[in-house]
Amino acid sequence: MASAAQTTDSPGETHYEQHYLDLMRHIWLHGSERVDRTGVGTRSVFGATLRFDLANGAMPLLTTKRVYWKTATREMLWFLTGNTNIRPLVLQGVKIWNEWPHANYVRETGDQIALDDFVQRIADDEQFAERWGDLGPVYGKQWVDWPTFRYRKDGTYEPGPGINQVAEVVESLKVNSGSRRHIIEGWNVAELDRMALPPCHKTYQFHVADGKLNCLLYQRSCDVALGLPFNLWSGALLQRMIAQQVDLEPGEFVWMGGDTHLYLNHAHLIEEQLSRQPQGRPRLEITRRPQSIFDYRIEDFEVSNYTPLGAIKAPVAV
Known part of the structure; x- marks a missing residue:
């Protein structure tokens, strides 16, 4: 992997973002070219790791392009509700999940409605949104309502109470901080085929x-x-929220990637971003401590010292 440049606030200190840029450069120059599910094609490596210290309000928020951290935060708060319909996001102007239900609608109905028109209909028509805006049992459903089943004496099964993994982790951190079972898992094998x-x-x-x-x-x-860029912010944000709820200081955020890739049609984004230098060290303040992990609002989060370079747009592979 390419050596880290010294783009820092203090002499001799590597800027936290440089590790992300080094990973991007390494994949683009040395990744294995592969045909992927989307048909777009990628360059890929397997088993990448990034580490970030969250002390003193630090967050892994990229500065070499603008990352819409409020959008990522709204998505995280939506996950924590357990909702799997895009309408609450659409009504907040969050667009990151729109392509999947749109593609499903076009595929099932044959109606070649434009994406913007589909999203507007989701916003305007609650019944339409209920039918076509649901993503299946993705993220939040598994996090706060993992399905269970009870065995009946007649040999059949009936639905049992869902498991709120997030609440259980918060509680276990309070009462048994040394446990090695503080885990939130989204990979429910039995329901993968129902997820967008x-x-x-x-x-x-x-x-x-x-x-x-x-x-x-x-x-x-x-x-x-x-x-x-969204995943780094969101993961560190969840860590910060849970740390506040259990009276601990945020420590290290460690990110690990399996198939870690760049899409071949993102060349302009990659080359532009790699030409830029990180700048500044943004900080996150959580201005209120709500009663529970599920009661945060977008207004509770303030970012300072964030002066990123401009956004770089590229298509999403669906």
């Missing part, structure tokens, strides 16, 4: 040491150019 997209950021594990909460996020599949 099987979970990419699939496993979160938490670890307590020296009064700090560490988090490791394993991502089975990672679009480094478009997805990873």
